[in-house]
Amino acid sequence: MNNHQPAAIIPFLTVHDGKKAVDFYKQAFAANETSRYDLPGDKISAVLDIAGATIYVGDEEPEFGNLSPAKDAPVPVRIVLKTMEADIFFERAIAAGAVAICPMTTEADWRMGKLKDPFGHIWELGYEL
Template sequence: MKGMTNTNDKPSLTRLYARLVVSDGPRAIDFYRTAFGAEEIERYTDPDGKIVHAMLRLGGAVIAVKDADESDPAPDSLGGSPVIMALDVSDADAVAEAMLRGGASVVYPIADQHYGQRGGRLADPFGHLWMISQTIEELTPEEIQKRTTDLFT
């Protein structure tokens, strides 16, 4: 049967990516290119030039971007987004600075965190939230849990 590739005869997952709906697709692609070094892989538009699908590569990951429409509202028209994109980087401060230069805003400033990361959270100009993290300390899950417990007690 087509699509059945594992021994349990269940469909296998072949790809997962976020599809970000934005109020200005071309501007968003420029922002992600400048802030994250994104490479545009493909772009498809409707007859009016609105982006119906654009795929971007960010390091080893991909995201899709599309312009908002009647079916798919952008976060800024909904009062924000409950989804947080987590981005592991080699230099959290530099990525945050690039985002800020492009019009992002700080939700939580970049700082050393109890779980061995240096990071924070920023909102891009299109209402999407990004948790930017850089490993600064190799910790075991037990060490992270102890520090988390200590933080709340």
């Protein structure tokens, strides 16, 4: 057992269609799928690397309380993707079906934009100036 591993917080995004979500994140954010687990009922769970950051993506599992956000409901958690490629990723995400909430803009010492992906998750993309 390695007692020297740093702590990590890794978002696990629950979605209605895992395969489509993985395809979206690849197209929008140049995600690299590092592993995929096939689950019963044509469901998946996948690990993605986006610009050096890790996220998990998986299909809904209502029996375990894992539900995707409703597309028209408020979302209490935002994913902040801090990357110098924010402008490019923002444009690609919109082209792939995301909805802009706040366009890419420069505020004080940040360049940032905010969008909702097709699976109901809110993303803030940006970088420090």
